[in-house]
Amino acid sequence: MRLSTPNIQLNEKGKLRHFLTLEGLKHHHLTEILDVAESFIDPLTGEINKLDTLHGKAIMNLFFEPSTRTLTTFEIAEKRLSADVVNLNIETSSTKKGETLLDTLWNLEAMLADMFVVRHSESGAAHFIAKHVAPHVHVVNAGDGQHAHPTQAMLDVFTIRKHKGDIFDLKVAIIGDVQHSRVVRSQIQALSILEAREIRVIGPKTLLPSHPEALGIHVYDNVEEGLEGVDVVINVRLQNERMKSALLPSEKEFFNLYGLTKERLAYAKPDAIVMHPGPINRGVEIDSEVADGEQSVILEQVTYGIAVRMAVMSIIFRNAQELQEEKRQALLDLNMMETSE
Amino acid sequence: MRLMVENIRILDPQQDIDQVTNLYVARGRILGIGKDAPEGFEADRIINGTGKWLFPGLVDLQARLAEPGSHYEGTIASETKAAVSGGITTICCPPDTMPVNDSQAVTELIQRRARQAATAFVLPIGAITKELGGQYLSNMAALKNAGCIALSQANSPIQNSLTLKNAMAYAASNDILLMLRSENKNLKNNGVAHSGVVSSRLGLTEIPASAETAALARDLILVEETGVRAHFSLISTARSVEMIADAKKRGLPVTCDVAAHQLHLTEYDVMDFDSLFHVTPPLRSHDDKAALRVGLKMGVIDAIVSDHTPLDRDDKLLPFGESAPGISSLETLLALTLKLVDEGVLDLNQALAKVTNHPANIIGLHHGSLETGNSADFCIFDPEANWTLDRKEMISRGDNSPFQGWEFNGQIEATYFQGRPVYQNNPV
CATH class of the missing domain: 3.20.20.140 (Metal-dependent hydrolases)
Structure with a gap:
C-alpha cells in the first residue's frame, strides 16, 4: 500500500525547498523551524529585530481567497527579513477574466519572483503551483482548501513548546470542526511528527472526516471525557456555514455540548493551556471566561506567527543557497582536476 | 477482397473457440474458421499469423x-x-x-x-x-x-x-x-x-x-x-x-x-x-x-x-x-x-x-464475435510484443491518461474493420 509519494517539497539533499504540508516531513525539519524561530525573538524584550537575510529577494503573496491575519503576518515576516514584498489579491483580478491559474503564475514568475506565498480555496492548490513553477522559485502554503495550513500549525506547536518545553509525551485535545479545517489537519501532523503522546479530537461525527483513524487521532463524543488529563486544549473556530448545510442544529446547541467553559476545562490538567487559531466566536466554541483566562495563550500566538514564518522562509532560501554553492564548488573542483591533468 | 489469416490462434468467446487455425474473410464478412477453406474460396491475400492471436x-x-x-x-x-x-x-x-x-x-x-x-x-x-x-x-x-x-x-x-x-x-x-x-x-x-x-x-x-x-x-x-x-x-x-x-x-x-x-x-x-x-x-x-x-x-x-x-x-x-x-x-x-x-x-x-x-x-447485437456472416472486425495481436504507454504517442486528441509509463504485455499488431485494415502498428 502506497502511503506517500515522492515529497516535492524537499530538495535533493532532503531539505526544504517548498513548504506545502507537514505530511512527509521529519522531526528534524520541524525542530529546525522551531529553533530558528526562537532565535529571531529577543530573549529580553520578546521583540523581533529586522534582519538583512532576504535582501534582494522578491516574495509575492498570492491570495486567491480573502485573508487579513495570515496575509498581514506573512507581510510583516517578509519585511523583517528585508525582502521585497508584493501582495496580489487574485480573487478580484485575472483569474476571474478567464486567465488560467498557470498563466497568472507564469506572468508573475517573469516578473522575477523568488517565492510565492499562496492561499487558495482548493485542497492541493499549493502542490499544483509548486509542480509548475520554475526550479528557482519557492512556494509556501498559506492555506489550501481543507488540506493544510502548515505555518499556522508550526506556530501552534511553537507556542506549546514555549509553555511545555517539549511536545514529546503531551496529551492534546482538539475541539470542534476537524473535517473542514486545514489548520487542524496540519496541527495533527505537527503533533504526531513531534511525538505527542495522544491526539484527541472532540466533536460530532458531522464535523469529523470519514476516516479519522487515517489521521492517527482518538475521537471522543463526550467533551468531559475527551478533556480528562490533557496538557493542551486547542479550540477551533466554528463556521456559520456548518449550520446552513445541516451539519449542526445551532450555535447554542454546539456550545451546550462542546463549548469550552471553565467547568469543562477543570477536567484537563491544572496547568493545561488553551489555544485557538482565531478568530474567536465567543459563546460558540469558547466561553469568554476561558478565552481571556489565565490558561489562555491565544494572543501570544499572533506574535509567534511572525517568527515562525520568518524561520520557514529564511530556511528555504538558505537551503537553496547552500545547494547552489555546493554545485558551484563541485564544478570548480571538476575544472581544477581537468586543468591539473 | 478475399483474405485468409492462416495458422493463427483464434480466440472467440462467443463460439468458445481457442485454437490455432485459419480465418476466411470475403466482402467484408467472416466466411468461416477452420483448417479447410470454404468451397470455392480463393484468397487474394494471405496473412501468416504464426505465433500471433486473432480475436474479435x-x-x-x-x-x-x-x-x-x-x-x-x-x-x-x-x-x-x-x-x-x-x-x-x-x-x-x-x-x-x-x-x-x-x-x-x-x-x-x-x-x-x-x-x-x-x-x-x-x-x-x-x-x-x-x-x-x-x-x-x-x-x-x-x-x-x-x-x-x-x-x-x-x-x-x-x-x-x-x-x-x-x-x-x-x-x-x-x-x-x-x-x-x-x-x-x-x-x-x-x-x-x-x-x-x-x-x-x-x-x-x-x-x-x-x-x-x-x-x-x-x-x-x-x-x-x-x-x-x-x-x-x-x-x-x-x-x-x-x-x-x-x-x-x-x-x-x-x-x-x-x-x-x-x-x-x-x-x-x-x-x-x-x-x-x-x-x-x-x-x-x-x-x-x-x-x-x-x-x-x-x-x-x-x-x-x-x-x-x-x-x-x-x-x-x-x-x-x-x-x-x-x-x-x-x-x-x-x-x-x-x-x-x-x-x-x-x-x-x-x-x-x-x-x-x-x-x-x-445491446442485442452480434458484434464482438467471429461467427460466420458477421462483419469482419478483428484484431491481430502479438502476445510477445511488450510496450510502455507514452502519453506523447497517444492517438486520441486527449492525452489525459494516468497510465504514463505503465508496461503492458502483448500489443495490437493490426485491427480490421469490415475486412479492411484500419490500424497497423508497424506498417510495412
Missing part, C-alpha cells in the same frame, strides 16, 4: 467521441482512429455531446460522421431526458428508431424518483434499454474524491460510497416495479457488486459494467493531488477494487468499458478539485483488461468476453 474487435459500451460539441477534445474521426489502435471496432457513445443527443437530428449527425470516418461502428446512445436535464422525457421511441442502441443520462443521473420511474415505465413499454449511472447528487455534495483514508488526510471533499449505493438501491427497486431492461454503468463500490448480484439472483433484467481504470487504480493514487487521477465515479478503496475484480470473475459484472473522456490539456492543468474528471482510455481498454489475465484475476477467454461478446449481447 472490441465492443466498448461507453466512450466519448467529442462530437458534436466542444467540451471534449477530438472528433469522431480522430477518436475512432484511437479506438481501433486499441482494438475497439464498436463504440457506443453517450449523449453528453453538445448539443445533447436528445433528438433524431443529433443521432443522425453522429451516424453520418461515423460513416464518413469509416473506421469503426459508432452506435449513439440517446438522452433519456431533454438536454439531460432530468426533467422532461426526450422522444425516446423516436431516438430508438433513429438507431440509438440505448438511452442514458451519461453523468447526470435523474434525481427525481418519479421522473425516473416514468422514464423506466415508458422505456419498458417500448422495449428500450436504459443505461443508468446510479448517483445521488445530494450525497455526492460536489465531492471530488472517495470518502476514505486519503480524502480524510488530504482534505479533499468527499464522495461517500453511499452516493452510489443509495441511488442504486432506489434504481433497482424501480427496475423491479417497471420491468425495464437496465444496464448499470461504471459501478465502483463493493456494495454495488453485492446489490447487482442480488438483483440478478432474483431474476431482474439487469446487467452492469465497470471502467477499466477502477480495476487497477485506487484512492491512494490521488495522494499526490494529480488531476489525471480525477474521475467520476472516484477511485475507491482497495477493498472496492478487490470486490470489483471478484464481481467480474463471478460474472456479476458483465462488461469492462473505457469510459473514454478525451480532454484538453487546460482541463487538467488545474488544482485537483477544479480539474475536469475523466481519462482518455480507448488505447488502454484492452491492455488493462489483459493485465487482469497477467494478474490471475480472469482467464484469457473470460477477459476477452468482457470486452467483446458480453457487451455486444447487452
Whole structure:
C-alpha cells in the first residue's frame, strides 16, 4: 500500500525547498523551524529585530481567497527579513477574466519572483503551483482548501513548546470542526511528527472526516471525557456555514455540548493551556471566561506567527543557497582536476 | 477482397473457440474458421499469423467521441482512429455531446460522421431526458428508431424518483434499454474524491460510497416495479457488486459494467493531488477494487468499458478539485483488461468476453464475435510484443491518461474493420 509519494517539497539533499504540508516531513525539519524561530525573538524584550537575510529577494503573496491575519503576518515576516514584498489579491483580478491559474503564475514568475506565498480555496492548490513553477522559485502554503495550513500549525506547536518545553509525551485535545479545517489537519501532523503522546479530537461525527483513524487521532463524543488529563486544549473556530448545510442544529446547541467553559476545562490538567487559531466566536466554541483566562495563550500566538514564518522562509532560501554553492564548488573542483591533468 | 489469416490462434468467446487455425474473410464478412477453406474460396491475400492471436474487435459500451460539441477534445474521426489502435471496432457513445443527443437530428449527425470516418461502428446512445436535464422525457421511441442502441443520462443521473420511474415505465413499454449511472447528487455534495483514508488526510471533499449505493438501491427497486431492461454503468463500490448480484439472483433484467481504470487504480493514487487521477465515479478503496475484480470473475459484472473522456490539456492543468474528471482510455481498454489475465484475476477467454461478446449481447447485437456472416472486425495481436504507454504517442486528441509509463504485455499488431485494415502498428 502506497502511503506517500515522492515529497516535492524537499530538495535533493532532503531539505526544504517548498513548504506545502507537514505530511512527509521529519522531526528534524520541524525542530529546525522551531529553533530558528526562537532565535529571531529577543530573549529580553520578546521583540523581533529586522534582519538583512532576504535582501534582494522578491516574495509575492498570492491570495486567491480573502485573508487579513495570515496575509498581514506573512507581510510583516517578509519585511523583517528585508525582502521585497508584493501582495496580489487574485480573487478580484485575472483569474476571474478567464486567465488560467498557470498563466497568472507564469506572468508573475517573469516578473522575477523568488517565492510565492499562496492561499487558495482548493485542497492541493499549493502542490499544483509548486509542480509548475520554475526550479528557482519557492512556494509556501498559506492555506489550501481543507488540506493544510502548515505555518499556522508550526506556530501552534511553537507556542506549546514555549509553555511545555517539549511536545514529546503531551496529551492534546482538539475541539470542534476537524473535517473542514486545514489548520487542524496540519496541527495533527505537527503533533504526531513531534511525538505527542495522544491526539484527541472532540466533536460530532458531522464535523469529523470519514476516516479519522487515517489521521492517527482518538475521537471522543463526550467533551468531559475527551478533556480528562490533557496538557493542551486547542479550540477551533466554528463556521456559520456548518449550520446552513445541516451539519449542526445551532450555535447554542454546539456550545451546550462542546463549548469550552471553565467547568469543562477543570477536567484537563491544572496547568493545561488553551489555544485557538482565531478568530474567536465567543459563546460558540469558547466561553469568554476561558478565552481571556489565565490558561489562555491565544494572543501570544499572533506574535509567534511572525517568527515562525520568518524561520520557514529564511530556511528555504538558505537551503537553496547552500545547494547552489555546493554545485558551484563541485564544478570548480571538476575544472581544477581537468586543468591539473 | 478475399483474405485468409492462416495458422493463427483464434480466440472467440462467443463460439468458445481457442485454437490455432485459419480465418476466411470475403466482402467484408467472416466466411468461416477452420483448417479447410470454404468451397470455392480463393484468397487474394494471405496473412501468416504464426505465433500471433486473432480475436474479435472490441465492443466498448461507453466512450466519448467529442462530437458534436466542444467540451471534449477530438472528433469522431480522430477518436475512432484511437479506438481501433486499441482494438475497439464498436463504440457506443453517450449523449453528453453538445448539443445533447436528445433528438433524431443529433443521432443522425453522429451516424453520418461515423460513416464518413469509416473506421469503426459508432452506435449513439440517446438522452433519456431533454438536454439531460432530468426533467422532461426526450422522444425516446423516436431516438430508438433513429438507431440509438440505448438511452442514458451519461453523468447526470435523474434525481427525481418519479421522473425516473416514468422514464423506466415508458422505456419498458417500448422495449428500450436504459443505461443508468446510479448517483445521488445530494450525497455526492460536489465531492471530488472517495470518502476514505486519503480524502480524510488530504482534505479533499468527499464522495461517500453511499452516493452510489443509495441511488442504486432506489434504481433497482424501480427496475423491479417497471420491468425495464437496465444496464448499470461504471459501478465502483463493493456494495454495488453485492446489490447487482442480488438483483440478478432474483431474476431482474439487469446487467452492469465497470471502467477499466477502477480495476487497477485506487484512492491512494490521488495522494499526490494529480488531476489525471480525477474521475467520476472516484477511485475507491482497495477493498472496492478487490470486490470489483471478484464481481467480474463471478460474472456479476458483465462488461469492462473505457469510459473514454478525451480532454484538453487546460482541463487538467488545474488544482485537483477544479480539474475536469475523466481519462482518455480507448488505447488502454484492452491492455488493462489483459493485465487482469497477467494478474490471475480472469482467464484469457473470460477477459476477452468482457470486452467483446458480453457487451455486444447487452445491446442485442452480434458484434464482438467471429461467427460466420458477421462483419469482419478483428484484431491481430502479438502476445510477445511488450510496450510502455507514452502519453506523447497517444492517438486520441486527449492525452489525459494516468497510465504514463505503465508496461503492458502483448500489443495490437493490426485491427480490421469490415475486412479492411484500419490500424497497423508497424506498417510495412
